[in-house]
Amino acid sequence: MAIINQATKELQVKIVYYGPAMGGKTTNLVQVHDHVQTAAGNKGKLVSLATSSDRTLFFDFLPIEAMTIKGFKTKFQLYTVPGQVIYNTTRQLVLRGVDGIVFVADSQYEKMPENVESFQNLVDNLNSLKLNLAEIPYVLQYNKRDLPNAAPMEYMEYLLNNREVQVPSFGATAHKCEGVFESLNMITRLLLHKFINQSVPQYA
Amino acid sequence: MATLPQLIEEDIRHLDGVLREFIASTEAMATLIIDKGGFLITQQGDAHDFDMTSIGALASGAFMANQTIAGLVNETSFNSIYQQGENASMFVVNVDEHCLLVVIFKSHSGVGVVKYYAATAVKRIARQLKIARERTPESGLDLSVLNVAETAPLFRKKKKA
Numbered sequence: 001m002a003i004i005n006q007a008t009k010e011l012q013v014k015i016v017y018y019g020p021a022m023g024g025k026t027t028n029l030v031q032v033h034d035h036v037q038t039a040a041g042n043k044g045k046l047v048s049l050a051t052s053s054d055r056t057l058f059f060d061f062l063p064i065e066a067m068t069i070k071g072f073k074t075k076f077q078l079y080t081v082p083g084q085v086i087y088n089t090t091r092q093l094v095l096r097g098v099d100g101i102v103f104v105a106d107s108q109y110e111k112m113p114e115n116v117e118s119f120q121n122l123v124d125n126l127n128s129l130k131l132n133l134a135e136i137p138y139v140l141q142y143n144k145r146d147l148p149n150a151a152p153m154e155y156m157e158y159l160l161n162n163r164e165v166q167v168p169s170f171g172a173t174a175h176k177c178e179g180v181f182e183s184l185n186m187i188t189r190l191l192l193h194k195f196i197n198q199s200v201p202q203y204a
Numbered sequence: 205m206a207t208l209p210q211l212i213e214e215d216i217r218h219l220d221g222v223l224r225e226f227i228a229s230t231e232a233m234a235t236l237i238i239d240k241g242g243f244l245i246t247q248q249g250d251a252h253d254f255d256m257t258s259i260g261a262l263a264s265g266a267f268m269a270n271q272t273i274a275g276l277v278n279e280t281s282f283n284s285i286y287q288q289g290e291n292a293s294m295f296v297v298n299v300d301e302h303c304l305l306v307v308i309f310k311s312h313s314g315v316g317v318v319k320y321y322a323a324t325a326v327k328r329i330a331r332q333l334k335i336a337r338e339r340t341p342e343s344g345l346d347l348s349v350l351n352v353a354e355t356a357p358l359f360r361k362k363k364k365a
Contacts, residue, residue: 003243037362063257066358097241
C-alpha cells in the first residue's frame with residue numbers, strides 16, 4: 001500500500017492500469033508522459049518492458065509527481081499490466097501494493113467478452129493477493145470512443161459498472177489524449193479521499 | 205495485505221546510516237531499500253548517476269518474478285538475485301516480508317564482498333523496521349492537511365503552443 005514517509009513528508013502511491021489486451025493501457029501512460037505539465041524534474045522516464053512488436057511484456061512504469069498537495073511531496077507511480085491472457089502471473093506481480101486502479105476497457109462491440117473476462121481476472125487476482133476490489137478505489141475508462149463500432153456508453157456501464165456501488169467512468173480516446181487526464185485525476189482524488197478518511201493511514 | 209510500518213525521521217536516519225556504512229565497506233556505487241511493491245524507501249550513493257525510482261520499480265519486479273520461478277521449481281524462495289554486467293552489477297537481497305536491499309556495484313569489486321556485508325546490513329535494516337512496526341502500529345500521519353478540494357486537477361495537460 002501507499003508509503004507515507006513522515007521523515008520526508010512524502011507520499012508514494014501506486015496506480016495500476018488494468019484491462020484487456022490492446023485496450024490502450026500503455027497509450028494512457030504515453031499520453032500522460034507526453035502531455036503532463038510538471039515542474040522541472042517531477043516527471044520520470046517512461047519505462048516500457050515490451051516485446052519487439054510493442055506489446056507489453058512485463059509492465060510499463062511512469063513515476064510522476066503531482067503538482068501541489070499541501071505540505072506533501074506526492075509521488076505517483078503509474079503501472080500498466082500486460083493484457084494478454086497468458087501473462088497472468090505478471091499481472092499478479094504488478095498488482096502487489098496497488099493503491100488505485102484505472103480499468104481501461106475497449107469500447108468495440110466485439111471486445112466486450114474480453115472486457116468482462118479481464119475485469120473478472122482483476123477481481124480474481126486481487127483476491128489471490130488477499131485484496132478486495134470493493135476496498136480499492138478504481139475508475140472505469142471506456143476507450144476507443146472514436147471507433148465506428150464503439151458500443152454505447154450505457155451498454156458498457158451495464159456490463160462493467162453494474163454493482164451495488166457504481167464507480168466514476170469516462171469515455172476516452174486515449175491516442176488523442178481525450179479522457180486520459182480525467183481518469184487519472186479522478187483516481188487520484190478517490191485515493192486521497194480514502195487516505196484522508198481513514199482514521200488509520202494504510203501504512204505508512 | 206500487511207503493510208510496512210510508518211517510518212519516522214529516526215528510522216530513515218538509522219537506515220541511511222546502515223547504507224552509508226555498507227557503501228564504505230563494499231565500495232558499492234549505490235544502494236537502495238525498496239518496498240516489494242516497487243516503492244523506493246531510501247537510498248545512498250551516487251544517486252545523480254542513476255534513475256533510482258525506476259531502478260527500484262524494476263528491481264522489485266525482477267526479484268518478485270524470481271520468487272514465482274522459485275515456486276515453480278519447488279523452492280521456497282530465492283533469497284537473492286545477482287545480475288552481472290561488464291562494468292556494473294546488481295545484487296538484490298530479501299530483508300523481510302516487505303522490503304528488499306538493492307546494491308549497484310562495480311563488477312570488478314566482486315559479489316563476494318557485497319554478499320558478505322549485505323548479510324549484516326540486512327539484519328540491521330530488518331531490526332529497525334521491526335522497531336518501527338512495534339513503536340505505535342496504530343498511529344498514523346495526519347493527512348487531514350491534504351485538502352482534496354484544492355487539489356483538483358492534480359495533473360494538468362500542457363497547453364498547446
